[in-house]
Amino acid sequence: MRPASPELYRAHGLTIRSDYPLPMxxxxxxxxxxxxxxxxxxRTVPDADEAGSTRLAETRDPGGRVFSSFTRxxxxxxxxxxxxxxxxxxxxxxxxxxxxxxxxxxxxxAVLVAGAVVSVHLLLHGRLVLHASAVEVQGAAVAFVGGxxxxxxxxAALFGRxxxxxxxxxxxRVDPRGRGGAVAxxxxxxxxxxERAASLAEGVRAATTGDGRIAVxxxxxxxxxxxxxxxxxxxxxxxxxxxxxxPLPAVGRMLALLRCPRVVGWSDGPTSARxxxxxxxxxxxxxxAAVDLPWGxxxxxxxxxxxxxxxxxx
Amino acid sequence: MVTSGAAAPSFAFPxxxxxxxxxxxxxxxxxxxxHYYGLDRIAADIxxxxxxxxxxxxxxxxxxDYEVAPEVLRRDVQHLVDELLAAGLLRRTAP
Numbered sequence: 001m002r003p004a005s006p007e008l009y010r011a012h013g014l015t016i017r018s019d020y021p022l023p024m025x026x027x028x029x030x031x032x033x034x035x036x037x038x039x040x041x042x043r044t045v046p047d048a049d050e051a052g053s054t055r056l057a058e059t060r061d062p063g064g065r066v067f068s069s070f071t072r073x074x075x076x077x078x079x080x081x082x083x084x085x086x087x088x089x090x091x092x093x094x095x096x097x098x099x100x101x102x103x104x105x106x107x108x109x110a111v112l113v114a115g116a117v118v119s120v121h122l123l124l125h126g127r128l129v130l131h132a133s134a135v136e137v138q139g140a141a142v143a144f145v146g147g148x149x150x151x152x153x154x155x156a157a158l159f160g161r162x163x164x165x166x167x168x169x170x171x172x173r174v175d176p177r178g179r180g181g182a183v184a185x186x187x188x189x190x191x192x193x194x195e196r197a198a199s200l201a202e203g204v205r206a207a208t209t210g211d212g213r214i215a216v217x218x219x220x221x222x223x224x225x226x227x228x229x230x231x232x233x234x235x236x237x238x239x240x241x242x243x244x245x246x247p248l249p250a251v252g253r254m255l256a257l258l259r260c261p262r263v264v265g266w267s268d269g270p271t272s273a274r275x276x277x278x279x280x281x282x283x284x285x286x287x288x289a290a291v292d293l294p295w296g297x298x299x300x301x302x303x304x305x306x307x308x309x310x311x312x313x314x
Numbered sequence: 315m316v317t318s319g320a321a322a323p324s325f326a327f328p329x330x331x332x333x334x335x336x337x338x339x340x341x342x343x344x345x346x347x348x349h350y351y352g353l354d355r356i357a358a359d360i361x362x363x364x365x366x367x368x369x370x371x372x373x374x375x376x377x378x379d380y381e382v383a384p385e386v387l388r389r390d391v392q393h394l395v396d397e398l399l400a401a402g403l404l405r406r407t408a409p
Contacts, residue, residue: 251352
């Protein structure tokens with residue numbers, strides 16, 4: 001089914017026109033889109049990559065089956081999720097046509113558009129993409145960096161409930177600017193929490209997302225960009241303990257930024273080299289620290305204030 | 315043929331290995347294996363000299379700049395080089 005009218009959104013420094021409703025702020029109607037996502041047809045997603053294609057990224061499920069396969073083809077870029085959808089784009093991923101596996105819901109595809117497609121677009125345009133959520137603290141962005149299930153969204157929700165506006169969830173575009181520091185871009189609206197963090201959604205639970213998580217509506221920063229104050233790697237302490245910040249040494253800073261890429265399994269050399277260089281730039285100009293956090297449920301509402309206090313010494 | 319007066323270094327990073335110095339330490343990305351590695355300041359300094367200078371000149375410089383017995387230095391440098399060669403993070407440029 002084709003939506004009645006595509007919407008125009010603004011997130012990650014991009015203007016996005018999408019047939020799928022995305023959890024992002026609306027963009028002015030006159031803005032030319034950087035990325036256009038069009039709903040195509042219902043058709044079976046092929047199991048194999050197109051002949052003559054070269055691999056950009058691939059992930060497999062625990063059973064060894066391909067979960068996602070991104071390739072560059074003679075005609076552009078092919079993003080395949082067998083059993084879910086196939087997205088065919090031009091070489092710069094500016095226009096994406098999405099075919100659904102019959103029966104797959106638009107909401108699930110919307111999650112892939114807001115996350116993976118936006119990330120691939122940014123990567124191929126040479127932007128630094130961190131697998132991170134971020135919140136606003138005293139006029140700057142503080143990012144929580146980590147892989148899937150590391151607690152990024154949970155910490156961001158804890159901060160959101162303590163009055164810190166959300167900057168982004170799961171995808172963070174950062175522009176390192178040398179001695180000028182680094183700029184974090186506002187992403188989408190709301191957070192996607194796993195069930196074990198459901199207590200943080202009490203009173204602010206919005207809906208269930210297409211991938212089965214809890215969508216949480218919390219205030220979002222009014223700023224399209226913010227200076228990036230720090231990148232923190234959450235270390236959930238399930239047996240209690242206090243908040244403790246441990247600044248990472250040089251190599252550790254860069255590895256912390258690179259270790260958990262937003263697009264897993266990326267193997268395209270030039271793009272990887274660009275991310276490597278940008279992460280090195282960022283590691284030189286923005287503090288990166290591991291942070292011990294008393295974990296829940298129940299989650300301690302005083303944790304954000306203690307982290308903010310610890311940040312002052314960073 | 316035009317030749318440079320400077321002697322060639324004994325080692326180089328393979329083309330598939332990217333390097334980045336961060337505050338004196340060194341991060342290496344092996345594009346072929348998609349692995350990252352980190353070297354602390356001293357290891358980064360050793361590798362930096364080995365990829366700029368002939369082996370014996372690099373050892374002489376290191377011996378001058380670090381308080382270490384020559385035989386200990388030679389052994390430690392060889393150990394580091396062996397590890398990096400085995401990991402494919404360094405290659406010999408000369409026999």
